[in-house]
Amino acid sequence: MRLAASLLALGLPLLLAACASSGPLSSGAPPAVVPVADDYQIGVDDIVQVSVWRNPELGITAPVRPDGKISVPLIGDVMAGGRSPDAVAKELQGKLATYVIEPQVTVIVTELRSHEYLSRVRVTGAVRTPVSIPYRQGMTVLDAVLAAGGVTEFAAADRSSLHRKNGDGAQAYGVQLDNILNAGDLSTNYKVAPGDVITVPERVL
Known part of the structure; x- marks a missing residue:
């Protein structure tokens, strides 16, 4: 529970900044979620697996260091951060050619x-347990709200909103959460995107 609270606290400044800069609610639906590109850029702390066909002793599985590099047998340090797995594999093949005949190298990111x-x-807002959850492809507003335990009895569910980063600010989209939960109306059960913030306000008593 303390870990979850700490993660949420870390995200709170970003959440407040996004909501503050969202402006008025958009009348339309948020843009479609773009699938993650195949040309993934490796980042610091990602776990990278390097395999060399017929030369298992040259393979490694290791995290990318803070300087963005990994250490490979025979070669030494190679820059991986900010590059695609294919680009790193091609560089390794070129450098290993000095030691191995026609090396075939595969680079896979095993943990993002x-x-x-x-x-x-x-x-956040009038939900049972405000949460910060990992994005999963296909996740919707309802999925995220259910992960937060649903809304409280004080929620103004139909005044909920989804905030999505848009350039230097964020755009807010109205979510009729009461209709989703109680009427089965899924017209505003939007698919969420990485970094989205869903807010559920309380009723004005």
Whole structure:
């Protein structure tokens, strides 16, 4: 519980900044979520697996260091951060050619650690348990709200909003959460994107 609270606290400044700069609610739906590109850029702390065909002793599995590099047998340090796995593999093949005949190198990111924090979806306001959860492809507003335990009895659910980063600010989209939860109306059950913030305000008594 303390860990979850700490993660949420870390995201709170970003959440407040996003909500403050969102401006009026958009009348339309948020843009479609673009799938993660195949040309993934390796980041610091990602776990990278390097395999050399027929030369298993040259393979490694290691995190990318803070300087963005990994250490490979025979070669030494190679820059991996900010590059695609294919680009790193091609560089390794070129350097290993001095020691191995026609090396075939595969580079795979086995754990995406560097983007995990930025890719979280946050739910705050009048929900049972405000949460910061990892983004999953296909996740919707309802999925995120249910992960937060649903809304409280004090929620003004139909005045909920989804905030999405847009350039230097953020755009807010109205979510009729009461209709989603109680009427089965999924017209505003939008698919969320990495970094989205969902806010559920309380009723004015």
